[in-house]
Amino acid sequence: MMRDRTVLLGVTGSIAAYKAVDLASRLAQDGAKVDVVMTNCATEFVTPLTFRSITHCQVVTDMFAASEEHDIEHIALAERADVVVIAPATANIMAKLAVGIADDMLCCATLATKAPIILAPAMNVHMWEKAITQENLTKLRARGFKIVEPSYGALACGEVGKGRLADVEDILTAIRQILDRKSDLIGKHVIVTAGGTQEPIDPVRLICNRSSGKMGYALAEAARERGAKVTLITAPTTLPPPADVEMIEVQTALQMREAVLRTVPEADALIMAAAVADYRPATAAKSKLKKEEFPLMQLELIRNPDIISEVRGNLIKVGFAAESENVVGNATVKLKNKGLHLIVANNIAEAGSGFGVDTNKVILVDSKGKVEDLPLLPKSEVAHKILDKVSALLSPAIGASG
Numbered sequence: 001m002m003r004d005r006t007v008l009l010g011v012t013g014s015i016a017a018y019k020a021v022d023l024a025s026r027l028a029q030d031g032a033k034v035d036v037v038m039t040n041c042a043t044e045f046v047t048p049l050t051f052r053s054i055t056h057c058q059v060v061t062d063m064f065a066a067s068e069e070h071d072i073e074h075i076a077l078a079e080r081a082d083v084v085v086i087a088p089a090t091a092n093i094m095a096k097l098a099v100g101i102a103d104d105m106l107c108c109a110t111l112a113t114k115a116p117i118i119l120a121p122a123m124n125v126h127m128w129e130k131a132i133t134q135e136n137l138t139k140l141r142a143r144g145f146k147i148v149e150p151s152y153g154a155l156a157c158g159e160v161g162k163g164r165l166a167d168v169e170d171i172l173t174a175i176r177q178i179l180d181r182k183s184d185l186i187g188k189h190v191i192v193t194a195g196g197t198q199e200p201i202d203p204v205r206l207i208c209n210r211s212s213g214k215m216g217y218a219l220a221e222a223a224r225e226r227g228a229k230v231t232l233i234t235a236p237t238t239l240p241p242p243a244d245v246e247m248i249e250v251q252t253a254l255q256m257r258e259a260v261l262r263t264v265p266e267a268d269a270l271i272m273a274a275a276v277a278d279y280r281p282a283t284a285a286k287s288k289l290k291k292e293e294f295p296l297m298q299l300e301l302i303r304n305p306d307i308i309s310e311v312r313g314n315l316i317k318v319g320f321a322a323e324s325e326n327v328v329g330n331a332t333v334k335l336k337n338k339g340l341h342l343i344v345a346n347n348i349a350e351a352g353s354g355f356g357v358d359t360n361k362v363i364l365v366d367s368k369g370k371v372e373d374l375p376l377l378p379k380s381e382v383a384h385k386i387l388d389k390v391s392a393l394l395s396p397a398i399g400a401s402g
């Protein structure tokens, strides 16, 4: 996968710069062409010669010397990169990229490139936790930068906390995932629902569930990466909005139903990852209920409509089934009752799976009865596995032969 691909490796001034040597070496061993761009500060930690010896490519450090000496300039670097990886990425480069500063070779090339950009931050724990760094991170994520988060451990400054450069293996995985990206959903419109709906009792209280929205957001991001136009209909979550995705924010099941039914006529696929509340209070009080007036509170709950069952039309419908027993059996019944093409079943009792966590262990069941039991995977990878199925269902000829 790396062979004949060009990775632009940006190295900035952190003690973790020495780990970028290992990363460059692994990339070169895998057959990638590695252009290295170092900031001035990075050259204080590691010499350009080290990278040159490993990659057998030019190492660029100076904006102006570069074009004269090596016939390399930031536009050429930016254009030939299949992926840009900045590892380690300091708080400084994150701040510069967040506002579009272009005052050195790395910033210029990163600004000029159309390739996907991965950042692997490394810094002191307090710098990492500082509100401005986190704001910059949110901004960069929203602009489509992929972040390989730092890990927790002993830091060079003597402290212990989050800030260590991620493992080289994790950075390589992120690079491989991007280089392996498919573009099979170009021209398709995918609607994803996410999060747990909230059903108001009064202006202060509500009924909600444990869904974090992570699976739905991962699906929206993955579909966009594969070229789809994506509409994300989301109940409240704490997650940053994915880049280049149309967001429709809703709170209740009824609002989600309205948004889904309004948007599906244009769509090729609907993926209902949302945890829609099965019941809502029959009436939501207009003013706050006073506990003194209700020594015994009894709520009357009525059933919410089943949104995905109401969706008609020539589109692919994917549902989720969170089960705690007879997972495949129960999911298959749901698939049939709701008229779905595919159902993503998970056993919420299993460790590392289901609500709130970054991983999921799912079983895919399709309308022909085919069952695929996937291993425990990051939600981003589960999303791509689901989209592989959606893509095949959208192109039946290819799906049938595959």
Ligand code: C5P
Pocket (backbone or CB within 6 Å): 253, 272, 273, 274, 275, 276, 277, 278, 304, 305, 306, 307, 308, 309, 318, 319, 320, 321, 322, 334
């Ligand atoms: O019936 P159950 O809630 O287990 O079904 C889960 C699937 O159905 C999910 O895909 C969910 O988004 C969808 N659903 C729905 N409307 C509801 C309840 C669930 O579309 N009211």
